[in-house]
Amino acid sequence: MIDNIALVLAILYLIYRFKTYKELNNVIEERIENVYKPFHKRVQNVLECSEEDAEKVAFALSKYFVPVESEFYKVDDSNYLFVDAGGFKGTFSIDQNYNIVSLIYNDIDLLSLHKH
Structure with a gap:
């Protein structure tokens, strides 16, 4: 009897985790689509380069x-x-x-701060 209850609880927990991660993945995908892809596109437009280089x-x-x-x-060929x-x-x-x-x-020179 206890084994059956433990099995049912384990299955319910797995279902809960699956739904939770599915919702989290949807939030992450939405953020990528609405925030990061436009950011990458703006960088690509100004650099006039491939998508991979822009990323x-x-x-x-x-x-x-x-x-x-x-x-x-x-600003010029290498400065922005x-x-x-x-x-x-x-x-x-x-x-x-x-x-x-x-x-x-x-x-502030951010690259020099990173080196220290």
Whole structure:
């Protein structure tokens, strides 16, 4: 009798976990579609590059907490400007392999902070 109750409880727990993770996955997918894909697309538009290269740069910018609502502008072939929703400005530059070489946001060199 106790084994049957334990089995029923285990099955109910698995059903609960499945539904919970399904809801969580839906929230994550929605956030990716509504927040990160437009961010990556804005980066791709300003860099005029492939989707993979844009994702590489966008992930690097996200790593250094560049706001995802930022707007991007091209300064020259390797230097770019971004402005967040609050009006704070930043610049970044990339090399030919789309690696971030410099990243200055609100007058702070974020790459040098990361090295220390």
